Amino acid sequence: MEPLILRSTKFKEDQRNLCDGRELLGEIEDACLKAVFFDPQYRGVLDKLSYGNEGKQRGKARSSLPQMGSDTIQDFFREIFRVLTPSGYLFLWVDKFHLVEGVRDWFKELPDMQCVDLITWNKQRMGMGYRTRRKSEYLVVIQKKPVLAKATWTIHSIPDVWDEKVAKTHAHSKPVELQKQLILAVTQEGDYVCDPASGGYSVLEACRQTGRHFIGGDIVTPEEDAEA
Numbered sequence: 001m002e003p004l005i006l007r008s009t010k011f012k013e014d015q016r017n018l019c020d021g022r023e024l025l026g027e028i029e030d031a032c033l034k035a036v037f038f039d040p041q042y043r044g045v046l047d048k049l050s051y052g053n054e055g056k057q058r059g060k061a062r063s064s065l066p067q068m069g070s071d072t073i074q075d076f077f078r079e080i081f082r083v084l085t086p087s088g089y090l091f092l093w094v095d096k097f098h099l100v101e102g103v104r105d106w107f108k109e110l111p112d113m114q115c116v117d118l119i120t121w122n123k124q125r126m127g128m129g130y131r132t133r134r135k136s137e138y139l140v141v142i143q144k145k146p147v148l149a150k151a152t153w154t155i156h157s158i159p160d161v162w163d164e165k166v167a168k169t170h171a172h173s174k175p176v177e178l179q180k181q182l183i184l185a186v187t188q189e190g191d192y193v194c195d196p197a198s199g200g201y202s203v204l205e206a207c208r209q210t211g212r213h214f215i216g217g218d219i220v221t222p223e224e225d226a227e228a
């Protein structure tokens with residue numbers, strides 16, 4: 001029998017939910033998910049990326065997406081911590097500005113969340129940059145304590161530099177193949193995986209291809225993003 005993870009029928013599994021991700025997380029039972037992906041639309045990065053034409057041509061879709069301030073991101077972290085099983089994983093997408101400035105502030109009140117790994121995604125696509133040009137993004141692997149590796153991670157062939165080119169279906173599309181490998185490594189068939197700010201729903205696609213249930217949503221529809 002499938003495990004029941006939702007407290008009400010307000011949100012649907014295995015499909016897109018138009019909602020605030022914090023509300024969706026609030027409907028999930030405590031300690032029932034082995035994996036959560038989180039790809040926040042953080043406010044600070046737009047200020048860093050204003051090369052002069054942000055919001056005009058190239059950055060139009062990105063700059064019109066709903067932004068998350070630090071308080072909002074911390075709200076997400078509290079809820080994510082609550083819904084993770086002990087030793088469950090949070091896969092946190094960050095760009096290089098947050099990587100060097102640090103993401104620890106986002107979960108400073110949660111000492112039982114620990115960074116355990118880092119994956120560099122080589123997007124195989126050249127972006128902008130004041131000095132070097134951006135070609136990568138980063139996935140911080142965070143585990144809820146107790147920190148256990150062997151008992152919780154079954155695939156040992158995933159390199160920490162991952163090459164994957166993605167079709168641009170959303171301003172922030174993430175690599176489906178990498179997310180599939182991570183899901184396979186930390187969950188079993190039929191388990192649930194959450195993505196509370198799904199954007200173009202790359203995690204939903206990864207769940208469909210790996211036989212996992214998906215629970216997630218976004219505050220706007222992907223179509224609205226595409227029009228932006």
Ligand SMILES: C[S@@+](CC[C@H](N)C(=O)[O-])C[C@H]1O[C@@H](n2cnc3c(N)ncnc32)[C@H](O)[C@@H]1O
Pocket residue numbers: 019020021022039040041065066067068170172173174175196197198199200201202203217218219220225
């Ligand atoms: C970086 S994108 C996610 C991209 C996604 N990982 C993908 O592969 O397409 C972040 C998303 O967060 C959404 N967002 C912003 N505030 C939100 C909120 N409070 N609840 C849910 N989604 C939110 C934005 O609309 C945006 O689509």
